[in-house]
Amino acid sequence: MDQMDILRALEHMPLFRGLPPGQKKILAVSAKEKNFPAGKMIILDSQEAKSLYVIVWGKVKIFKSSAEGKEQTIFIFGPGEPFCLTALTDEVSPASAMALDDTKIIYFPAGILEKVVREEPSILFNLLSLFSRRLKEVLTLVESISLKELPQRLATFLARSAILQKDGYVVELSFSHRELSKIMGTTPESLSRVFKKFAAQNILDVEGKIIIIRDYDALMRIASE
Amino acid sequence: MDQMDILRALEHMPLFRGLPPGQKKILAVSAKEKNFPAGKMIILDSQEAKSLYVIVWGKVKIFKSSAEGKEQTIFIFGPGEPFCLTALTDEVSPASAMALDDTKIIYFPAGILEKVVREEPSILFNLLSLFSRRLKEVLTLVESISLKELPQRLATFLARSAILQKDGYVVELSFSHRELSKIMGTTPESLSRVFKKFAAQNILDVEGKIIIIRDYDALMRIASE
Numbered sequence: 223m224d225q226m227d228i229l230r231a232l233e234h235m236p237l238f239r240g241l242p243p244g245q246k247k248i249l250a251v252s253a254k255e256k257n258f259p260a261g262k263m264i265i266l267d268s269q270e271a272k273s274l275y276v277i278v279w280g281k282v283k284i285f286k287s288s289a290e291g292k293e294q295t296i297f298i299f300g301p302g303e304p305f306c307l308t309a310l311t312d313e314v315s316p317a318s319a320m321a322l323d324d325t326k327i328i329y330f331p332a333g334i335l336e337k338v339v340r341e342e343p344s345i346l347f348n349l350l351s352l353f354s355r356r357l358k359e360v361l362t363l364v365e366s367i368s369l370k371e372l373p374q375r376l377a378t379f380l381a382r383s384a385i386l387q388k389d390g391y392v393v394e395l396s397f398s399h400r401e402l403s404k405i406m407g408t409t410p411e412s413l414s415r416v417f418k419k420f421a422a423q424n425i426l427d428v429e430g431k432i433i434i435i436r437d438y439d440a441l442m443r444i445a446s447e
Numbered sequence: 448m449d450q451m452d453i454l455r456a457l458e459h460m461p462l463f464r465g466l467p468p469g470q471k472k473i474l475a476v477s478a479k480e481k482n483f484p485a486g487k488m489i490i491l492d493s494q495e496a497k498s499l500y501v502i503v504w505g506k507v508k509i510f511k512s513s514a515e516g517k518e519q520t521i522f523i524f525g526p527g528e529p530f531c532l533t534a535l536t537d538e539v540s541p542a543s544a545m546a547l548d549d550t551k552i553i554y555f556p557a558g559i560l561e562k563v564v565r566e567e568p569s570i571l572f573n574l575l576s577l578f579s580r581r582l583k584e585v586l587t588l589v590e591s592i593s594l595k596e597l598p599q600r601l602a603t604f605l606a607r608s609a610i611l612q613k614d615g616y617v618v619e620l621s622f623s624h625r626e627l628s629k630i631m632g633t634t635p636e637s638l639s640r641v642f643k644k645f646a647a648q649n650i651l652d653v654e655g656k657i658i659i660i661r662d663y664d665a666l667m668r669i670a671s672e
Contacts, residue, residue: 286590294593296586308583311576316583343568346575351536353578358533358541360585361521365511368519368592368632407593 223278228253228328231278237304237352240344252334258321265306271315273329276304280325281396284317285404295405296363297356298322298397307353310336322397367407373416375406377444380426384435391435398431448503453478453553456503462529462577465569477559483546490531496540498554501529505550506621509542510629519592520630521585523547523622532578535561547622592632598641600631602669605651609660616660623656 223231228250232238238246255278258264264282265271275282277299284297284305296317299305308316309332339346366375379402384391395402403413420426425441427434435441448456453475457463463471480503483489489507490496500507502524509522509530521542524530533541534557564571591600604627609616620627628638645651650666652659660666 286586286594288590288594292594294589296589308579311572311579312583316586343571346568346571347536349575350571350578353575353582354533354536357578357582357585358537360582360589361511361541364519364521364585364589364592365513367589369511369513369517 223255223326223328225250228255231276231328235276235302235304237276237348238345239348241338241342245338245342248338249330249334253328253330255326255328258325258327260321260323260325262321263318264321264325264327265315265317265319267316267318268314270313271306272309272313272332273306274304274309274332274335275306275319275327275329277301278326278328280327281322282325282327283320283322283401285320286317293404294367294407295401296360298405304352307349307356310339310349322401372406372408372412373419373444374447376413376416376420377441379406380433380435381438381441381445384438384441389434391438393433393435395431395433448480448551448553450475453480456501456553460501460527460529462501462573463570464573466563466567470563470567473563474555474559478553478555480551480553483550483552485546485548485550487546488543489546489550489552490540490542490544492541492543493539495538496531496534497538497557498531499529499534499557499560500531500544500552500554502526503551503553505552506547507550507552508545508547508626510545511542518629519632520626521588522581523630529577532574532581535564535574547626597631597633597637598644598669599672601638601641601645602666604631605658605660606663606666606670609663609666614659616663618658618660620656620658 229246232246232250267286279301282299282305283295285293285295287293305319306315366378380393383393399413400410403410406413417428421428425437427436454471457471457475492511504526507524507530508520510518510520512518530544531540591603605618608618624638625635628635631638642653646653648665650662652661
């Protein structure tokens with residue numbers, strides 16, 4: 223990407239909404255880009271991370287993992303979405319980031335970003351909103367893993383992700399079932415059992431990454447149990 | 448508290464560090480105070496909350512709860528610490544808040560705070576740091592409840608809370624064991640079993656809210672398992 227491309231990409235990023243052209247230019251000049259193939263680590267938990275990252279294309283998973291390889295997905299981000307927000311105030315990353323698809327990111331050194339922000343504090347409000355939303359999402363995640371059983375968690379996730387199509391509600395997963403099990407904080411085997419149970423109850427049908435919701439009301443009832 | 452008292456309280460709050468006296472005065476004039484006895488709800492999850500709260504004295508628990516009464520503590524805050532940060536960008540609270548001790552809080556309407564912030568953006572950096580720290584803490588909580596077993600979680604908590612005293616490491620709980628079980632995301636019964644197991648292994652002794660650590664190394668080993 224040349225500078226013009228990066229400038230154009232910045233135009234589409236909500237984080238930089240309201241930033242005057244001059245400041246956007248400073249960011250574009252300092253931006254670096256990098257490509258990550260699917261499965262490649264971008265940031266390691268507790269390692270130094272002094273840049274703000276924004277996804278140009280692809281998909282990035284933010285997660286925590288244990289020494290034994292257990293994993294809990296925290297966010298999945300797509301194009302235009304920033305991550306490693308904490309780089310502005312913290313030297314190390316509070317989680318890991320991995321490319322889920324082939325992904326292009328651009329990143330800005332925290333120092334440059336801080337300079338831009340000091341001269342044009344309006345985007346601090348964008349950043350605050352973003353932090354606020356992320357905090358809220360993580361609190362919902364805590365609620366889900368700590369207070370809900372797996373069928374309820376899965377039903378909530380499906381009810382939220384379902385899109386009304388011609389023949390009814392459908393969820394099109396943009397990642398594997400293995401990945402979904404990490405989002406649910408469970409094993410692929412346990413997830414599969416719940417899917418089978420839901421299928422046996424005529425609540426849904428699973429066709430690979432396409433999940434056809436047969437009984438949306440039942441799903442909502444389980445979600446709000 | 449009269450205005451002078453509130454002004455003096457503001458001086459001691461890290462959130463307002465760097466705010467010019469004039470802006471502090473505007474905040475002090477708009478501040479309202481309220482007392483909550485121990486056990487009283489301050490904010491309800493998903494309910495309107497358009498003020499930023501700061502604790503003058505006492506202790507406040509931020510938590511999520513389920514319809515069946517299960518509860519997960521997210522933060523416990525003390526004097527000088529603000530909560531309901533999301534009021535600046537959001538109309539509803541993402542969690543509940545309850546007084547753990549007899550507590551006095553002062554609160555500022557989000558509108559006034561936003562006005563002060565627009566005129567003096569320096570405290571936005573304080574707010575960003577705060578958001579960043581809170582986000583990090585919740586990610587650590589997610590890691591703990593999702594990836595660690597209870598003995599490991601409790602050992603981590605105790606190792607972090609332990610203070611070196613004349614005769615060795617001691618944890619002085621500032622809340623009940625029942626409250627601790629909610630922080631650990633478990634039941635009082637399960638928590639009690641782990642304490643008994645640790646005691647049988649000569650790792651610690653429990654004397655009410657005082658926990659005497661007999662074998663700090665063993666505790667650290669369990670924590671990092």
